[in-house]
Ligand code: PSV
């Protein structure tokens with residue numbers, strides 16, 4: 091299924107006069123603070139969020155999975171789904187593949203399909219946290235860190251193969267998330283595990299093309315519950331520093347111990363120039379993979395305050411970082427869920443762009459704690475929804491993507507095309 095521009099235009103026409111009123115009001119409010127709303131709208135349009143191929147089907151928990159209908163059955167259908175998202179919001183212009191779930195058969199035709207719906211290929215992801223059919227060595231006790239060199243070799247070769255697939259599609263980065271670790275005290279030697287992992291990563295690093303990066307993602311726990319080899323940003327940074335300039339740290343919002351100050355982690359990584367980008371999601375307890383902004387929108391905003399600050403300081407544009415959603419859950423339509431997540435990311439970005447940074451710095455220098463808090467909360471409490479809608483509209487997207495998704499009965503159409511009993515790959 092494709093969404094045609096005239097369908098988007100018709101939808102926008104029906105909402106335009108109301109939207110214009112809201113936008114003009116927001117613009118005037120911001121102008122009073124010396125902020126040009128059009129600059130914010132422009133920055134929002136430049137901010138693209140990659141969609142992971144594994145978020146397009148209903149996710150599950152270890153207690154069960156409740157399939158949706160019309161889920162994508164192939165890489166082609168996953169591209170079709172992300173194309174639909176991007177047509178609606180113009181902010182989801184790339185897809186991130188997971189190998190071996192998404193091995194591209196004919197790279198050229200996959201690339202042609204993607205470009206026909208204006209998509210690029212984001213980072214490619216390796217998978218050494220599951221055993222595949224006919225695999226010689228098992229990852230039950232680890233992969234890149236394994237005590238047995240044969241297992242490490244297999245895991246290294248897999249990552250190098252993933253790079254090969256990514257190269258064919260025009261990706262520019264390999265994302266590595268390792269589940270390696272231990273479930274019980276005594277099970278593994280921390281130092282040897284680290285060293286084995288480093289050696290394995292060094293082999294993968296050596297196979298990176300000139301213009302590629304490797305993103306090293308950390309996670310505090312799960313599926314291992316006593317120790318994880320790359321358990322926090324410090325370990326990840328240590329690996330990256332030892333590997334070299336093509337390795338950067340990937341922050342997944344759900345991968346911290348409770349109450350971690352993620353915005354401070356972001357600030358530190360950016361200060362060191364080692365932030366690769368983000369896997370956005372939200373959580374209440376652990377790696378819950380909930381819709382971005384659904385639980386802790388203020389934290390998301392505070393993270394964006396640091397991101398914007400860090401980008402400015404480094405003189406780097408937003409498209410030089412890897413922004414991606416890494417979420418999927420049981421109870422929502424995955425495409426509606428992703429539309430909500432992208433919107434939440436753009437809202438937080440917009441709010442962080444309107445923070446009065448000069449005044450904030452002055453308040454900090456004068457130890458005016460009350461004013462500093464007020465400056466941040468003023469921005470957070472400003473309704474920036476009209477700005478996000480305006481940026482989508484100007485880029486050719488819908489003023490209300492979820493409403494249009496529903497009006498066009500996209501899910502029913504997909505079910506008619508694909509059937510009701512389809513099961514997509516999902517985490
Ligand atoms: C597992 O926690 C995870 O969500 C990691 O964040 C990876 O990025 C993703 O799965 C895919 O491997």
Ligand code: MN
Nearest residue numbers: 307342369416
């Ligand atoms: Mn992740």
